[in-house]
Amino acid sequence: MAGVVALTALLPAVPAAAAPIPTAKYALAAFGHDQGWRTERHIRTLVDVTRDGKADIVGFGEDGVWTSIALGDGNFSQPRRVLSDYGYNSGWRIGTHPRWVTDITNDGLADLVGVGLDGVWTAVGNGDGTFGAFRFVLASFGSTGRPSPTSLQVADANLDGRTDIFAFTNGRVDVALASGNGNFSAPYLASTEFTVDRFDFNHFKLANVGGDARPDILSIRHVPGIAPMSTIGRADGTYGTSQTSTNNPDQSGNAIFRLADVTGDGYADAVRFGNDANTYTGRAIGAGTFTTFAVGVGHFGYNNGTGYGTATQPSPSLGNISNDNRADIVGFSSTGVVSAVSRGDGTFNAARRVNADFGSGRGWTVAQHPRLLADVTGEGWADVVGFGNAGVFVGLANGSGGFTGGPEVATVPSLRGLSYDAARAQLSAEGLRVGSIRGVVDRTCNDIDNVLSSNPAAGTEVAVGTAVDLSIGVKPPTPCP
DSSP states (O other): OHHHHHHHHHSOOOOOOOSOEEOOEEEESSSSGGGTOOTTTOEEEEEOSSSSSOOEEEEEOSSSEEEEOBOSSSOBOOOEEEESSSSGGGTOOTTTSOEEEEOSSSSSOOEEEEEOSSSEEEEOBOSSSOBOOOEEEEOSSOSTTOOSSOEEEEEOTTSSSSOEEEEEETTEEEEEOEEETTEEOOOEEEEOOOOTTTBOTTOOEEEOOSSSSSOEEEEEEOTTSOEEEEEOBOTTSOBOOOEEOOOOSOHHHHSSOEEEOSSSSSSOEEEEEOSSSOEEEEOBOSTTOBOOOEEEESOSSTTTTTOBTSSSBOOOEEEOOSSSSOOEEEEEETTEEEEEOBOSSSOBOOOEEEESOSSGGGTOOTTTOOEEEEOSSSSSSOEEEEEOSSSEEEEEEOSSSOEEOSOEEEEOOOOTTOBHHHHHHHHHHTTOEEEEEEEEEOTTOSSBTBEEEEESOTTOEEETTOEEEEEEEEOOSSOOO
16 A cells, blocks of 8 residues: 555654563464465454353354364464354355354353354354354344345343344344343344434444443444444333534544543543544543543554554554553554553553564564454453464463563664674663674774674564674774874
């Protein structure tokens, strides 16, 4: 994309990090591009399917459902195919047939739910990474004859601990309640608010912004005027008239946002990654409204030199990486992972580079390599899990915004003009050491006894402990000018 090239050339790089910096841990030779998994055909997600507090891998692949259980140390068990259904070969398609891994029985175990050609199919979790029979449970919402546009989402509408299905179509929202044992009741009409002539059907969200734990509806109205809207859920499972959710004067610039609890008060707050360099937040203040958007951190916006939210770099992620019940920001830049920890007031600590892997500079692409946040160790912090070419890679959260796992690397600093002692001290501070020394005649006599160059060159990323060879200026055989 031409726009991204221009941004990268004109704007600063991602925030620096103190050296050394860790890389990712290679965890499993499965679920990767080399094993035949494709983002356009196969869903890979992370959900606790064993009720042990650790997120496991669930993949909807070519030939069915595969699972791999988290072992607690960042590794996973060998994958096994647990269902021959829900796969690409069975006719299931991304964008047409949504599939979820979620609890629909209120037993604490994740189940499988999918909306196929003819309606809803489920498979109840057994608690060991396997699932019960693949069953047809509801002749609604299927792709055959489905009106367009339709947005299908899931949430617990009646707070009974079971995940329900919401269907947004022109002029109506229908909800099918999970009724136990993997079944769903016939859908009921919950709202007639949303019509295609007034609302954007690409941006419906379900989240608690009203304060009563019920899933409220967040939407974008485009007639009359672009504005973010909220519609509060009622106790009977229906929804009233929508209202403007923020008082920002420029609604067109703030209409599209993400939702996450960045303050730790249980309400979903609004987080918008700007078209400039900044991230903006609006704190939920009850009744479905947010404070005026303000800068939360000066990073993660589109126009900051990294191209977040483009074909090159994915949009930033939100998750609790510091075990304080507040959502933090994680971005995957060209040079690796950048994080910003929530301060609890709608702002974040300065963004910093915390892992050298998972970025486009090391071959990760938006088209082929999903990168997700989930707690795979059970410590309460969200880790980074990436599905790369060779398989699964993991960055384990350290509780302070960083991600460890693989060997540490450091960047060779610029040493030109430094004395030998100063250069050695600088390399030591970066986790590196001096290698061989080569004298190079300095005929200008400007850098005698000083470093002229290094090998590897300044800016090169190398393993911690690497020896860096130095070329140091020496006097010429003839007198200096």
